[in-house]
Amino acid sequence: MAGGVSSEAVAVAVAGGVSSEAVAVAVAGGVSSEAVAVPVAEAVSSETVAVPAAEPVAPAAPKRSRGPLLWAVARWTAAVLVCGGLGAGTATGITSMERTDVPGLATESDGRWDYPKLSLPALPEGSPRPFTEGNEGEVHHADLRKLLLPAPAGATVDPKLNGGWVGVDQYLSRYGKEHRTELKQDLADAALRHITARGWTMPDGTRTSIHLLRFNSVAYAEAFKDESLEVGEADGALLDGTEDQDVLGDLESEINVAYTAVYGYEEPKPYGPEQTLWAYVQAGDTLALVTQTRKGGALAVPFKQTVVLQNQLLG
Structure with a gap:
């Protein structure tokens, strides 16, 4: 064997707990058999038990600073909170706005008038109330x-029809x-009790008048409507300035x-x-008469709207 170490010395050394790596190093370095044999003999002595040396502990890696990581987390958290706050503020702003105030959601007027809250x-x-139990005369x-x-809104009220009482001749x-x-x-x-009326003119020239007639009971109101005005009949009473009615x-059906x-009713062409x-x-x-007159043709939308609202107030 190279270096002069006998095979017996190597075997004893390995049996005594010396690692093969250590032996190989000794051999390669030219260590004599006696040098190897001495520690081996001591290691196997009956009076002492050799305790293998603890393997060297690798030095701990230096701790990485958490400062940059925490700063990055803080920056992203702040960004999320800001974006969330802006989003919530925008949503709140939109939901609190009228549809026509939101850019891109504005809609053209459908022709209805702006009545006050009723x-x-x-x-x-x-x-x-008129249609509750016990009120037989409604x-x-x-x-x-x-x-x-x-x-x-926007109407010019007729001073003669300003919501007060009016006489029979006016009606x-x-x-x-x-x-x-x-x-x-x-x-x-x-048995007519009284009449109240209101009239106005809109900027487009539409003239509106509403008359409410109150009788002593529903029976008198229906009799005047059916027998005197002949409402629903082809030859019923015509309004001033009209020659026919449809x-x-x-x-x-809609109201x-x-x-x-x-x-x-509508005044037919021509x-x-x-x-x-x-x-x-x-x-x-109570019997209501609602009229609307307009140059060039009356408009259906504001007319229906006016009739509906007046009907709801009476119902």
Whole structure:
């Protein structure tokens, strides 16, 4: 063997707990057999037991600073919070805006008028609503003037029809002269209590008038509507300035307020420079007449809207 170490010495060294690597190093370095044998003899002595030396522990790697990592996390957290806050603020802003105020969501007007918020007036203490149990005459006990539809935004109110009481002659002026005398007598016989009215003109020239007639009971109101005005009949009373009338069948089907009835009419072509639309609303002891006249042709949307709202106030 190279270096002069015998095979017996190598075997003893390995048996005594010396690693083969150590022996190989010794051999390669030219260590004598005696040098190897001495530690081996000591290691196997009966008086001492050799304890293998602990393997050297590799030095701990230097701790990495957490400062940059924490700073990056803090920056991303702040960014998320800012973005979330901006998103929430934007959502809140949009949901609190009207549709027409949101860019890209604006819609063109569908022709409806801007009426003020409506509410039913208070009743005298102990008085029932017109269509409740025990009110057989279906009487409106509220102030009739407060059941009259207010004028919409932009309207110029007629000073003669400003929501107060009006006389019978003023109401009859809405009909052709050939009807007035007979209708006046019928109103005297029908236990009419009073009439209130409001009228206005819109910027586009549409003229609107609403008359509410209150009778002593639903029976008197229906009798005047059916027998005097002949509402629903082809030869019923015509409004002043009209020569014919067509029934607006869709108006009755589209307006559905409990315990009330609606009858709509339009002036058919040829109607001259202006056209008139009108409707009756029968609601218990009260009969309403709603008219709209406009040069070139009356508009269906604001007319239906006005009739619906007046009907709801009476229902």
